[in-house]
Amino acid sequence: MSESAPGEFAIIERWFSRPAGRADVVLGVGDDAAVLTVPPGFRLVAAVDTVVSGIHFLPDAEPADIGHRALAVNLSDLAAMGAQPAWALLSLSLPEPSVAWLDGFARGFHELAARFGVALVGGDTVRGPLVVTVAIMGHIEVDRFLARSGAHPGDHLYVSGVPGEAAAGLDLLRQGSVDSPQARYLKARFLRPEPRVALGRLLRPHASAAMDVSDGLIGDLAKLCAASGCGAEVELAQLPVSPAMSALFPAAAGERCALQGGDDYELLFTLPPAAAGELARNPDFARQCTRIGTITRHDADRPVVQCLRNGRAEDVAAGGFDHFAKG
Ligand code: ADP
Ligand code: MG
16 A cells, blocks of 8 residues: 655655755755855855646656756756856645655655755745746856856857757657657657756856757747847757757758757857867867857848858748747
């Protein structure tokens, strides 16, 4: 027989009270609020993200994958600032709490937290529809953070990883049937996004602008351009190609995933040419990052993001995910 549904305080105690493992947590779970120490010479960086059943994950998603995702999307926001994550708050709205669900969710959450040295320092636990909100905090050196607004014409435009793999993985999950090593790889890219924290730290002193790609490459690039008051050219022939996607999708569908699919949680960033030359000699950088274009002046006669194929202009619908979009 399965254990009966635990109450609020039992849930907090059993699944979400863990030793902080960080000396900068003066007070963690258990009091009215957490008390944290920001190291001298650093600023506090904070972000919050909510994941909702049926919107950010499929209703039948594994609880461990939900726990991973809820934290991963937040870590990705800190990565995009060049920050070092340190602490998280977790607000959990649950329909009927089951021991098996909480076991899986807490495992996915705590495994990722441990991997990035993040302490869970508080939260809230309520009954309601399945909604998970994580607030993340970290710190960054006072002299420089990575905003969306710093790109200049002439900067080189880069992306990490292979954008589109997560959207392809989601497509395969919806189809349900395909099973092969490539299909498993792509599904994992959707289910288990890997926040690019180390890359953000590497870029922090060098990049002129950065953001994480969560709503689709072209749409997110348009946001970076708007924040920087610039335009951009993307050379489609330079987009990184995914062997797994090439095996399972026609090239045009793969390209659509890369440009418009969401959920990649890769970093999109710009480097002044001198910094690009210096970083290109770093093997960690070269392995993960691909130059896909150039920042341009904003020109009213052209789309903010102009796609090129082998140097010739090509129209690509902007797309991008918008929770409140009509139709
Ligand atoms: P309060 O009524 O003061 O808001 P709660 O009873 O909601 O306190 O929570 C008690 C303690 O447990 C607080 O320290 C809170 O931060 C922590 N907490 C509650 N839910 C969670 C959770 N899901 N994860 C981590 N900490 C939690
Ligand atoms: Mg509370």
